[in-house]
Amino acid sequence: MLRRTLAAAAAAVLALAAPAQAQAPAAAPVEIQFWHGLPQPLGGLLEKIVSDFNASQPRYKVVPTFRGSYPETMVGAVAAFRSSSAPHIVQMFEVGTGTMMAAGRAIRPVHELLTATGVNIDFADYLAPVRGYYQAADGRQMSMPFNSSTAVMFYNKDMFQRAGLDPNAPPKTWQEVEAAARKLKEAGIACPMTTSWPAWIQVEQLLAIHNQPLATQANGFRGMNAEMRLGGPLMVRHMQNLVEWQRQGLFRYGGRDSAADGLFPSGECAMAFASSGLRARVVREAKFQWGTAMLPYYSDVAGAPRNSIIGGASFWVMNKGPNAGETGGRSAAEWRGVAEFFRYIASPEVDAKWHQDTGYVPVRRASYELTRRAGYYTANPGADVAIESLLRGGAATDNSRGIRLGGYVEIRTIIQEEMEKAFQAGQSAQQAMQAADTRANAVLRNFERQNARAAQ
Amino acid sequence: MDRKVIFKGRALPMLLLLPQLAVTLVFFIWPAAMAVWQSLLQEDAFGLSSTFVGLENFADVLADPAWRGAAANTAVFASSVAVLALGVALFLAVQADKAIRGQRFYRTMLIWPYAVAPAISAVLWLFLFHPSIGLIGRALNAAGVLWDYQLNGSQAMLLVVIASAWKQVSYNFIFFLAGLQSIPKSVLEAAAIDGARPLRRFWTVVFPLLSPTTFFLLVVNLVYAFFDTFGVIHALTKGGPGKATETLIYKVYVDGVDNLNLGSSAAQSVLLMVFVIALTVVQFRFVERRVHY
Incomplete structure (x- = not known):
């Protein structure tokens, strides 16, 4: 057990890093x-x-x-x-x-x-x-922005056709997604929809797109004293829907983080919410016609849809x-x-090439223009859905700028854990979101305490 | 045979001991001391400020429902792994001890899994039991059993127990087989002449004579389940779903490495260290004396 302590890890890193610090000769x-x-x-x-x-x-x-x-x-x-x-x-x-x-x-x-x-x-x-x-x-x-992605929807056009849906008109709202999922299920498709990155896509992105706060203080941008707001009506409603859809066989929970990535290119799930970065893999592996679309929204929420976050x-x-x-x-x-x-x-040429090679979004308008003028989006339809999502709805608001919470790695895990408990029917959507709020707030206060001392 | 070798002077024996002492000091004593010190501090991740908080980290850990949950998981997990690994190994060893054709091949095959790294063994089990890509996982779902260890906590626990126990069976098997072979044939023959049937011979003669081996293996298996199953859990479930398979050692990792909460993580590893010390004391002081030799 002693081998597993952090001090040992620190010592190992020290040992590894030391040779890298050797000074180069003066002329080099x-x-x-x-x-x-x-x-x-x-x-x-x-x-x-x-x-x-x-x-x-x-x-x-x-x-x-x-x-x-x-x-x-x-x-x-x-x-x-x-x-x-x-x-x-x-x-x-x-x-x-x-x-x-x-x-x-x-x-x-x-x-x-x-x-x-x-x-x-x-x-x-x-x-x-x-x-x-x-x-x-x-x-x-x-910090210097570099590789950025956002979440998009991938859908299987062959399956849409089989279910009598228009393969060129992907669902835009969650209401339409639900209706499409029902038709897909009726057509005998076992997994109508799934999601990768449950916390990032079904919580963070959902709230940003609907211009709702994830936490106070503009999602933490204005200060470390932010408090979580996951228990809001929209979040609970969406969580409730996911749980309900899962029970009816319309939605499949595929695991934490990127664990569900494989379910779409393998042809198992008809609709998948995933990182735009999954595109490269889908291009390589999918043996069917597919398309991409922006993340859906609830049409009855005022102010939606706005930009997604990165x-x-x-x-x-x-x-x-x-x-x-x-x-x-x-x-x-x-x-x-x-x-x-x-x-x-930062040069547009380097950025544009990175974007085209990898599926990450161009981080500059100039590189976006460069890519467009080169005819890349005509040759690769749907490759611009990610950047269009980031630009949707004009200037970013306090709720759609991003997330600035300390200890957020831990909070994301907490959200995923509580979602899993709701999917296991161990607790209701409301309880899950409130439990996530409580636990995440403890992390935030702990972080605030540790770092208030650092600031002194 | 019991001729003693005595060194002249102290320099040479000291020199010969030095490498081992240095390794122990650098890789065991020093990190352990660092962990104890760290467990008394509240610190930001970068170590820019640290405050001595005494035993506060320990109080927080012991009051944390998540830690208690992990302790309960560990109890279930460790006892299941130990019982399963010991039971299966004992059964296999008894079978392998009989005069059978292809004995050597059979034994070699049983010892093999021990050479498989925990993470690799976890991946093998994943390919068997994954609900959508696993051979058995798919078959179970096709047969109408709702198998999804990514969402069902009990199934996830079952899976990590089986995967962890499987790896330990080989180790136990070797020791049980050696133990069985050291039981004098005359004792068994005497029992047979007295009219004891095989099952009775096993429970009244073989099993008691195996008790030192069993006890040793029990301790080894518990320590294995506590500390060496990180790879299996990390590769299979990452402690989920929810916190259903988060054991104490996994929580130390998550809090220290993922969450960068060094004080709490250090306090947890110190608690584990105390547990191992206690287990060792129990082994040497009390139980080992009562084992029938």
Whole structure:
């Protein structure tokens, strides 16, 4: 058991990270350590961008390292910081944003980095839901947006045809989804619909699209004293529907996070709510006609639909360790190198190529335009549904800007656990959402307490 | 044979002991001490501020319904795994101890699963029991049994128990077989001459003579179920559905690594450490003396 303690993990990370810190000879380019959490094939595409940057200039060399899944990358970066061997740049998933923002001396905000190094990046051209997710309440850019996705609906056109539904008119509202699911079931389809990422899609996205709060203080953007609001009438109504649909065989719960991803491309489920990033896999694996559509909404809710929120990750700039002082433990050249790398990945050409290669959304309007002009969306119908979802309904509101809650990794797990209990019929939808509120609030207060001390 | 080797001087024996002592110190004592220290602190993830809070983390953990739930799960899980793994292994060992054709092949086959890594064994079980891609899972659903361990807590628990016990059967099998082979044939023959039937011979002669082995294996199996089944649970259920298969060791991982709540996670691992120490004391002080040798 002793082997399993965190201290051992920290020691291991220290041991692994130490050689990477060895100084390069004076004439060699300045090395920038970059940790990412993208497995293959995405990781390879990201590392290709890095090597293109290295080839584009002689002065800086960014060294990418794959550190396991997003949570593993996060805990690795935390342990490395504690032992004064943090990487310059770390890729952090969007749910870790609240934790990183509160990380004080551990991070160097991107706006500070850009001012100090005199590098200019036109954040005004970035899509609002993307840049907003990673901005402080006053609009200063805290981390560098990169791979962003959103949730969309995939549907099996062959199955729609078999059930007598129009394969070119996917359901737009939840009412239409329910009606379509009934027809699909009558046509003998065992799994009319499923969802990946239950907490992200059926809770966070649902509330954003309907302009309803997930938590007070603008979903935590205005302060750490936010409180959860999952017990609201819309959320309970939707949860109630999901439970009901599951009982009637219209909806299948396929597991937490991305566990249900396989149910659509395998041809098992007729409709699937999933990350837009699933597109690449569907293109590769699906042996049937399929289409994509925006997430449905309840037509009787005023103000719906609005923009969906993003998932994915951004790049955070880290100081070397807790005792690194004003310089953050890095030379001016190193900071400059980080900023130059960000300028490179912000270019519309690089972003547009990343979008087309991976299925992530373009993060800039310029790259969206570039892709459109190149005729990509005509050749790949439906590839623009994700970005259209992000732009739906005009400017983002307090409820659709994103989520800025500390300890949100834990909260997402809590939401999924309580949803599972409701699906097991152990509790009603109302009880599930209230239990999630109570438990998540405890996490928020605990986070507030730990980080109020950090801020002092 | 009992000739003693005595070193001249102290330098050489110390030198020979040093590697082992260093390994113990660096990989066992030091992390354990760090865990104890960490369990007394409240800290943000990055360690920018830490406050000494005494035993507050322990009080929080013990009052937390989630931790109590995990403790209850662990009790059910560990006892089920131990009983199942011991029972099946004993049955197989008794069968393998008989004079049968292809004995060696049979024994080798039974020992194999021990070499399979926990995560791999979990994936094998997943491919059997997954409700939509698993061979048996699909068959169960087709036969009208509503099998979905992703939503049914009891089914999930059943699955992780079976997967964990399966891996431990091989280990138990080796020890039981060795234990059976060391039972003198004369004792069994004497019982047979006295007219005891095979079943009676087993319960009155073989089983009591196996009790040291059984007791040793019971402790090993409990420790295995407590601490070495992380891989199986992580790969199969991730503690779900709900918290139905979250054991204490899994909760330590979730709170420490996923939730970055270091103080609470450290307090939980210290509690587990106390449990293991207690189990070891019980083993050596009390129970082992009463076992019939």
